[in-house]
Amino acid sequence: MPYLLLLLLASQPVVADLSSARQAELLNMLKHDCGSCHGLPPKGGLGPSLMADAIADKTDALLFDAIQNGRAGTAMPAWRPFLNAEETHWMIQRLRQP
Numbered sequence: 001m002p003y004l005l006l007l008l009l010a011s012q013p014v015v016a017d018l019s020s021a022r023q024a025e026l027l028n029m030l031k032h033d034c035g036s037c038h039g040l041p042p043k044g045g046l047g048p049s050l051m052a053d054a055i056a057d058k059t060d061a062l063l064f065d066a067i068q069n070g071r072a073g074t075a076m077p078a079w080r081p082f083l084n085a086e087e088t089h090w091m092i093q094r095l096r097q098p
C-alpha cells in the first residue's frame with residue numbers, strides 16, 4: 001500500500017502544491033530576474049529566448065539543469081539557492097505555456 005501511494009504521488013504533476021503567494025513571487029522573479037537577461041517577454045537578450053516555441057524541442061531535464069545549476073562559463077547563474085525542484089518545474093511549465 002505505501003508503495004502504491006508513492007507511485008501515485010510520483011505520477012502527480014509536481015507543480016500542484018505551491019501557494020498562490022509563492023506563485024506570484026516566482027512570476028515576479030521570472031519577469032525581473034530572468035527577464036533582465038532573457039527579456040520581457042523572454043524573447044532573448046543576453047540569454048537565449050525562453051518563449052514556448054523556442055524551448056519546445058528542449059527537454060524538461062535540460063531546462064531544469066540549466067536553471068538549477070546554471071551554465072558554467074556563461075552569464076547564466078545557478079538558481080538552486082532560490083528555487084527548489086518543485087518551483088523550478090513550475091517555472092518550466094509556466095514558460096511552456098504559449
Ligand code: HEC
Nearest residue numbers: 033034036037046047048063066067071074075076077079
Ligand atoms: C545574468 C544573466 C541571466 C539571468 C539573470 C538568467 N539567465 Fe538564463 N541564461 C543566461 C545565459 C547567458 C544563458 C545561455 C547559457 C549558454 O550559453 O549555455 C542562459 C540559459 C538559460 C536556459 C537554457 C536555455 C537553453 O535554450 O538551453 C534556461 C532554461 C534559463 N537560462 C532560464 C533562466 C531562468 C528561469 C532565469 C531566472 C530564474 C534565468 N535564466 C536568469 C543568462 C541569464
